[in-house]
Amino acid sequence: MHFFYDAVTRIENHAITRWKQSGKKVVGYTCSYVPPEIFHAAGILPVRLRGIETDGMEIGDAYFGPFICSFPKCLLQQAGKGEFSFLDGVLIIPGCDAMRRLDECWRKAGEDHQGIVPTWFEYFDVPHKSEVHGMNWFVQEIRNLIERIERQFGVSVTGTALRESIREYNRGRRLLKTVETLRAEKNVRVSGTDVFSATIAGTVLPREEYTRQLEKWLEDLSGRDPLEGEKKRLMVIGSIADEIDLFQLIENGTDAVVVAENLCFGVRYEGNEIPVNGDPILSLARHYLETSVCPRMFGKYKQRLALLREKIERAGVEGVILQNIRFCDLHGSENGLFQRDLEAEGIPCLRLEREYGPLKETGRIKLRIDAFLEQIA
Amino acid sequence: MTIVAGCDVGSLTSKVVIMKSGRIVGSAIIKSRPKPKESAEVVMQAALDTAGLNMDDIARCTGTGYGREKISFVRDIRSEISCHGKGARWLLPSVRTIIDIGGQDCKAMKVDGDGRVIHFVANDKCASGTGRFLEVMAGVLGISIEELGMFSTGSNAPVTLASTCTVWAQADVIKFINSGVPFADIGAGINGAMAKRVAILANTVKPEGDILMTGGVAKNTGVVNTLEKLLGRKIKKTRKADPQMAGAIGAALFSMEKLKNIPGGGE
Known part of the structure; x- marks a missing residue:
């Protein structure tokens, strides 16, 4: 577990440093709608950008202003501080309006902070609907992205290479599905913190190395004893979250275990394998646009609620923590709907509004979590 | 008769309530000090003085409030939300x-x-x-x-x-x-x-x-x-007790419940 923990608690982990030292390229991206298989097929390490280790907001606030989600602000803060200097390229995605604005704020900040905008600084559009028109658009976006990667990095992304990358990512998906099965067991033997670390690690590690480590960890897990003591089984959903300490806050020193989550850094869609037959670009487009049901997608609330119900049922969830980063319109409003519908079914819910990452108020959050756990006793 | 206590170390004030047979027999409130541990010890001593008791007389004590995890003499801790719920119910049963x-x-x-x-x-x-x-x-x-x-x-x-x-x-x-x-x-x-x-x-x-x-x-x-x-x-x-003490009352009631669940521990 230490391997995953070390990999996800630093922006530039050892694996990234080693990758760079071998002369290979690294590209950062900002959203779960990007198929990392494309970069993998190009021999480039895709790293999902994270705002951990932020210790101030003098750059982020200066360009974004105060009334906006703190996640993109933390990304900009870290970019402005040069913490992403290991990147050879950045891909910005309009996951939400705040993340869309990261594109222009980062470019603007680059006028004042020299060298923070890599030469390859690109935008990857994602439609809000997955029906025919949106799907065609997304397929075209992927083709266009591949062309831009090939041009900038002097590589060729062939259909064969893409299929091989899909196979490699599918291996990880299968392993994560097994992890999901294990954590849903009645006598759970793995903490939510460990599972979350292992899942996030998949977004910041070279894939082959990740798959290998995941296999080793699963071997270790299968022989492990159940966690000690009676546990309250929780699910965590809502805004973007990649902070291990949020899960530690929930689990450490309490009788809670996170047995399920629905977060875009977590195991939201893992287990859905991508077909390796047929046109790989079409397969990638379908997987990332159709099965990724986060609230940025129009008209999919019922599908999202059904997914939560399925996870609650499967993992025996006793309470749901619905967290959202302050000013997160998408999750802030959807959490209200989820709370209404889940509580109507007798599932206790706790809504938590917070800041992102190191900026979150731990004392205040801890009080609410403790009270919630006592409530569902 | 078993004597229990509840200690609520808040950000502004710290409170202790000592209960015996469901009645308050001692209580104290002080302005919180920078260190929760110190606040708890001072307010507990003040409450013991009002009841004419010493620490050995307290069978069990529950801590609550923002400083709850730093109180040295408590056996259990509860969130102040649960304690205020319990304490308010004691102050006004119809609440x-x-x-x-x-x-x-x-x-x-x-x-x-x-x-x-x-x-x-x-x-x-x-x-x-x-x-x-x-x-x-x-x-x-x-x-x-x-x-x-x-x-x-x-x-x-x-x-x-x-x-x-x-x-x-x-x-x-x-x-x-x-x-x-x-x-x-x-x-x-x-x-x-x-x-x-x-x-x-x-x-x-x-x-x-x-x-x-x-x-x-x-x-x-x-x-x-x-x-x-x-x-x-x-x-x-409510005139039953000071509503500011509700958290400490609830904490004391939780102590009593804990004791009742231990064979031979309750009254």
Whole structure:
């Protein structure tokens, strides 16, 4: 577990440093709608950008202003501080309006902070609907992205290479599905913190190395004893979250275990394998646009609620923590709907509004979590 | 007879309640010190003195409040939300909705017939609507928090505090003082601003049944009266004990419950 923990608690982990030292390229991206298989097929390490280790907001606030989600602000803060200097390229995605604005704020900040905008600084559009028109658009976006990667990095992304990358990512998906099965067991033997670390690690590690480590960890897990003591089984959903300490806050020193989550850094869609037959670009487009049901997608609330119900049922969830980063319109409003519908079914819910990452108020959050756990006793 | 205690170390005040056979036999309240451990020890000793007991007489003690994890002599810890629910139920058995205004936060909760919290919300934005807000404003006026509470009754034209930010509201209050506005009108405006913030939270839980306020601000009649008007409902009064002690009472009751679950531990 230490391997995953070390990999996800630093922006530039050892694996990234080693990758760079071998002369290979690294590209950062900002959203779960990007198929990392494309970069993998190009021999480039895709790293999902994270705002951990932020210790101030003098750059982020200066360009974004105060009334906006703190996640993109933390990304900009870290970019402005040069913490992403290991990147050879950045891909910005309009996951939400705040993340869309990261594109222009980062470019603007680059006028004042020299060298923070890599030469390859690109935008990857994602439609809000997955029906025919949106799907065609997304397929075209992927083709266009591949062309831009090939041009900038002097590589060729062939259909064969893409299929091989899909196979490699599918291996990880299968392993994560097994992890999901294990954590849903009645006598759970793995903490939510460990599972979350292992899942996030998949977004910041070279894939082959990740798959290998995941296999080793699963071997270790299968022989492990159940966690000690009676546990309250929780699910965590809502805004973007990649902070291990949020899960530690929930689990450490309490009788809670996170047995399920629905977060875009977590195991939201893992287990859905991508077909390796047929046109790989079409397969990638379908997987990332159709099965990724986060609230940025129009008209999919019922599908999202059904997914939560399925996870609650499967993992025996006793309470749901619905967290959202302050000013997160998408999750802030959807959490209200989820709370209404889940509580109507007798599932206790706790809504938590917070800041992102190191900026979150731990004392205040801890009080609410403790009270919630006592409530569902 | 088994004697139990509850220790509530809050951000502004620390409280201890000692109970025997379901009755309060000793209690104390002090201003919290920088270190929660020290606050707990000092207030516990003060409460023991009022009861004529010593620490060895306490069979079990539960800690609550922001400093709950730092109290050296407690066997159990509970969140203040659960403790206020339990304590309010003891103060007023018919209570179903509780508004607790603490030093640095404000909570509204609904409880069942046993005082068990079934739903709660807490302020997420800032310090307005908390005891700290009143403390800052009383400081600007150079009066005590208790005096501030009395001001509303003597006011015919309460001022409006435009900002909910404590610091900016403080600037407004200074401006009103400099303009010669009567203290009663400023005080009533402060209490009204506080009540409006709390009403937002209270309405979020959709109050039902009898409502009780706990925490120090429950003793501020200006806030309570304005809140009643805003909610369109009466807020029940209790003479059974100081509502500021509700958290410590709840903690003591949890200690008693724990003992009862241990064979030979209860009364």
